Amino acid sequence: MNQVVDRSEYNLKDIKNDKIFNNLKKNIQVKSHDMSQDLLEKCKEKIQYAIEKYMTTEGVEPQPELASKLIKDQMETENGPVWICIIGESFSFNVKCQTEAFLYCYMGDYGILLYKC
Secondary structure, three states: OOOOOOOOOOOHHHHHHHHHHHHOOOOEEEEEEEOOHHHHHHHHHHHHHHHHHHHOOOOOOOOHHHHHHHHHHHHHHHHOOOEEEEEEOOOOOOOOOOOOOEEEEEEOOEEEEEEEO
């Protein structure tokens, strides 16, 4: 039996958050990387956790700044400084980084760039 959801009380912000919530329930799609398979899997786990914690709570505005800070802090704790993490919907980049310390991926509509300087 289908449940009918009354959206007449939703404002545009709520509808946008529902869309973001549903879009982020997808797997991470790696577009480019230069790191070992072991480090790649650890990075993906940290990204998944941070995105779920700060970007997929229904009814709450996504907080990419907090998600990227969490990822950065975890990476620096485990792998030494200095890691950079950028999360956003529309950006381009040209970076120089250490070898075997670069990841560019997507989770839903968000691009995630993670690298070590």
